[in-house]
Amino acid sequence: MIRSDVLKELQPIISNQLVVCNIGLPSQELHNLDDQPSNFYMLGTMGLASSIGLGLALVQDAKVIAIDGDGSILTNLCTLTTIANNPANNFILLIIDNGSYGSTGDQPTYAGMKTSLAKMADAAGCENVIECSARDTAAVVKDALARERMTIIVSKCESGNIKVPVIDLDAPVIRHRFMEEVARRNS
């Protein structure tokens, strides 16, 4: 299974959740699959999906899923320490780890070699770290959503992309409709 297969299986589970989605193809694939005002698409700024997701989770009550990639986590690795030390029970970090920089041509990342992101999250002090197969990811996310505790999920999947159009929404529109959705859920 590649990332778009994982997203397809996740779609019914996360469609109604607040999702902060990583730059590039992950956001484009999610947008193409199931555009929702509750999705915050990152159009730039590689690496900050987990930070945005944590900031959002810490200040309001609705559940937040940050969908990140292995390459993006590696570029902002210190995020794992911030997440560990500022736990938010409504926060799920889903790292789709396909061992490659998908949006730039599938160049390999170190997470696909000797480096284990799950072990790094664990060493950073994160308490509920689950590494799972691509096939089990939807069930693991569903289970994490049912619990009141912060969970870090590393979904190991195969490298590969599908052809999807770029996102044509303006950034302030994405932000505005997302904020309205956040406010609605907290009213």
Place this chain on the structure above:
Amino acid sequence: MSINKKIVADFVRNKIEFVTTVPCKQLAGVIEEIDRSDAIYHIPSNKEDEGMGLCAGSYMGGKRSAIIMQNTAIGVTINTLATLIQYYNIPLPMLISYRGEIGEPIACQVEMAVHTKALLAQMNIPTYHFHEQSDVNELDGILKFSFMAKKPVAILTDASFWQGA
């Protein structure tokens, strides 16, 4: 009221409830005051671009945010300022320790100081330079401006400003 207390009081008056910090010697007192405030959630960052991500998340969650950092961070955060904060129209007051100015003991700090205002100008970021202690009286208006305009603003605070803080 000390400068540190005045800054935090202005943050609170402007409903800033989430502040991230990367430390600097000059900022130690204000960071301590932020930590002490019950009205503000203080979340230290490892790196300033990470901090801006946290601030963006907090703002979208309905809580106004701000970042406290050194001017060297401008070098770290240009991409984040352009493609996250400015691109999505996110207000972000940046209280910045302006190292490398008159009174600086460490020569290397001057190397980023000479680029700081030029970089901020290139980014079209409204920039204010606090040199006299009384300059702090402008802070309330600057914060209001940032949230009204939904733009990042830079408040550069130099060694003279912090003297006797």
